[in-house]
Amino acid sequence: ATGRVPGWAMEEVAPRGRRIFLNHLDSYCGRSIGKCLSTSVVGATLESAEEEEEREENESPDDPTSTGETYEIVGTLSKPESDDLQFAKETYAVSSREELLSHLLECDIVLYNITEDASQIEEATWAASALHTEIETFAKQKLFILISTIMTWANTKPFDPENPESPFIEEDFRKRRSHPGFVDHLNAEKHIAKLGKTNKKKFSTYVVASGHQYGAEEGLFHYFFKMCWLGETPAIPVFGDGKNIIPTIHVRDLAIVLQNVAEHKPAFQYVLGVDASMHTLRELIKCISKNIGPGKIEKVPKENAFLSKELTQMQLDMLFVNLRMESLYLKENFNINWFAETGLIDNIAQVVMEYKQARGLLPLKVYIHGPPGSGKSTIAKELCKHYKLHYVSTNDAISEKIAELEQIVTKEPVRVESEVEVEGEGEREGEGEGEKLVEEEEEEEGENVEEAKEFLDAIKESMQQNKGKLGDEYILKIMKDKLMSMPCRNQGYVLDGFPEIYEEAMELF
Structure with a gap:
């Protein structure tokens, strides 16, 4: 991929296959796909590594694929006031x-995303039908790709009773059964696929059934990322038992899949856009909680999810889906240079960084130093209040650490019992798995108890030897731990009066 070709360098009419229409460019999915495709080289997916090297050596200015020219993105907005769409x-x-059709006719590739806004289903169906009526006027082939959702498979039962864990693949698409709330999506898939069979040389249609998208500023999973980042709850909720498997795909990988479909123009019309992961809802939320939140999860009744004002009915249906899927056609026929093939959990560090950058959630870090009585602590606390940061001082950090260590050492049996109770709820059918889960927690906590006891004893011994003052090496460790805590990493902090000397600063940072 290369950077975007500046507007002044572009022709008035884009070269063959370069101009892409995408609806709702300002939506989560639209923005992410548009950005990615705007920097993607035309024809790049058709090349092998050897061919790519050869192309770079023998560039021809007449061929857009040889000059590294990128796709030209045009499209509609969900909100007229949307800006920051430089791509x-x-x-x-x-x-x-009529105006919309005129814009569609100017493009060689039309992408219609119906995964986020159900009102776009009717428009997508109309757009494909309208283009189909103009088929005889096409000077060259046009492609219509519907970005649909795996929810059109949600009620599909396993085909092999003896092997219920066998994943669905593209070839099973004729047997798919939709979730009741996604019947319109299914009808749109069928209608648009049918339109592409009349005259494939003039008008080809495809359906890409996307897994639940993640990455960038987040869409469906934003609810959990936001809750984790705010740090206002001690544990992140898992609705129901959390054992349902959720097919996913990074939005950047979805864009790559769409580019492959557009460039390869496969004979098969139906493609599953899912990564190789088969994670459960519980695994996904636990991972998010551990890497941007409190590190804990809590099972709550599924009914509680419907009380949330931040989750729509459509999003709830998507969170409760339970499907094993494998994009076999992608692996065997396309040149996919995956960004996150193994899924959200294996790529969580990158995903968290993307989320913070996309939403402008980079932490603010402030250090205030001054002599006693100068008012630095008052100023530090006012700054924390104004910017919603965390106040950090050595005395508070030491007191918190001692209290935390004492709680781990003395309260452990009680805490494990409460974990057993929480994890054991609703496990009647799978008690074995529930017990194993608790054992893993106990083993991990057992190691933490030993470490906590050693550190607590060392702190107390140091304070006894130094007339109530803690040794510098322990203060540094405690302050490092505090600054690396999730709240400080997420929102930021105001550091009051420490470090006091250059050597301490070098050790701390």
């Missing part, structure tokens, strides 16, 4: 269907 060549506030 888009043109955006449209469409007032009539």
